[in-house]
Amino acid sequence: MEAVIPYALAGLEAGSLYALVAAGLVLVYRGTGVFNFAHGELATLGAYATATLTAQGVPLLAALVAGMALAGAVAASFHLAVLDPASRRGAGAGTTVILTLALAQLLHALVLLAFGPAPRPLSLGLPDGALPRIADVPIDATAILALAAGLVLTFGLDAAIARTRSGLALRAVAEDRLAAESLGLPGRALPALAWGLSAALAALAGTLLGSRLLLEPGFMLEPFLKGFAAAVLGGLTSLRGAILGGLALGLIEGVVGATLGIQARTATALVILLGLLLLRPVGLFGREKLERF
């Protein structure tokens, strides 16, 4: 049993990053009903932008905010310029999936063109290794930052959506855009805001992940799939569900890795994702009747 604890802790660390990815996916899905297949590439773009700025001597926080703003601006413009007009002309779920895939390809091309295919390190200068150890496991400052940022941002967003007037308006637009717009609510701007915030979360997750791995043009595919698994696990209905789903996925992966080996660990997220989609598409914490927000 004791042998499992370090793996479980390491799993929770990874899970806190999956949770950030999942929260962004849920935000867009709940706000506009779209599965964003470009989420990983938006994260990659933000991470590269942050890395480039920090390498130029810009302070980390400023670089991070700039990277998040860049990814957010790209995502919001994509929604305003492409997705929103397409959905107003009656584009179905299949078409929106392909449009987000097209965005993913274009962002991939942009990253290749601007930064090249060679892997590069991204140092956040965090005091990894300087923190006290728990159960003889070195505690990772990146993971703590991810967990803290994930919890603060998602609970903050969750509260904003539940309590503020803009949040209420966003829920109204997500529920029935036509009715909301006829009441004078901005049916284009609010979903665009959801896209922007989602991509900013993606950029944060990408930067944190990039600092633990190496930055590579396609490095977010794996975390993106795991984030999707976490989001489905959380039921796709709430941001809090996404956080729980991410942590649960990390924990399960850690325990599976400890007991069944590394091969089984890499397959865990895929098995969970496929199994849930087939058996219980509303997830573990999801409500049977899907509601947005």
Place this chain on the structure above:
Amino acid sequence: MTNPGPTRALFLAALAVALPLLLPAAWRSHLALVLTLAIGTTGQNLLIGHAGIVSLGQAGFLAVGAYTLAHLAGAGVPPILATLGGALAAGLTGALLGLAVRRLTGAALALATLAFATAVHRLAVGSDALGGGPGGLAVPVLPSLGGVDRDLTECWLLMPIVAGSVLFARRVVGSPLGRALAAARECEPAARASGVDLASARVFAFTLSSVASGLEGALEARRLGHIDPAHFTLEASLALLVAVIVGGRAPVLGPLLGAAFVVAVPALAGTAHFLVPAIFGLALATSLLASPEGLAGLVARRRRPAGAES
């Protein structure tokens, strides 16, 4: 177009035989690749173009076809039977996956099939017994016939297979099942209300498209003489998607033009690797937004008098 007369069929056949001879030798391997891809694209065309089901799992079926061929050939099965075995195994996998995902729609289905393909890729790379690890597997190639250029014989061998797949796909599109799929794509509630058994129609489309992908995977592995698991990533599924969307829904011209596009872009891009995703992304978006019938639709539009029914 719908009913080529005997003269026309003969002319097309003669053209098909002559085409690889007329091309410069360096282009023949590109032509062979286009023909191989056209087989898988024909299947995807049924699934995406006609049934409106977006699958990102085709790389998985390509892999099942290729690896089955390799294992059968390794066990001494003759090449033709081993190739058919690859297609059959992929079809069986497709039927099972289709059964499992038949109730999923839109994005959830795309996600589930992506997870499937990723799992197959992991299995191929991770399991030495099944996939031979990251290095892949060797596959015996066909010997060249009497000193004729191997790319030439490949092209001639592939042409009847492409013709057969395309004609079969056209049959399916015109059949009651094809019409049921098209009806479900245009308006699912209306199709249900008129008694279309959507679930089994979808499973059937899934099975056919995975047979085509498996055949493509097996033929391509046999052509290259080697299986590289790097060929079975999301990029392979995306290439098929691009071929279908860019080529358009037309059963004959669509897959051929789409496959040619997907082969031509990386060949022309050369070392400027970023151009491939850039052009693919732009092509996906513009074909969807500007010309839903794809390249084949543009060709047909020019050929038909203005205002004619499509």
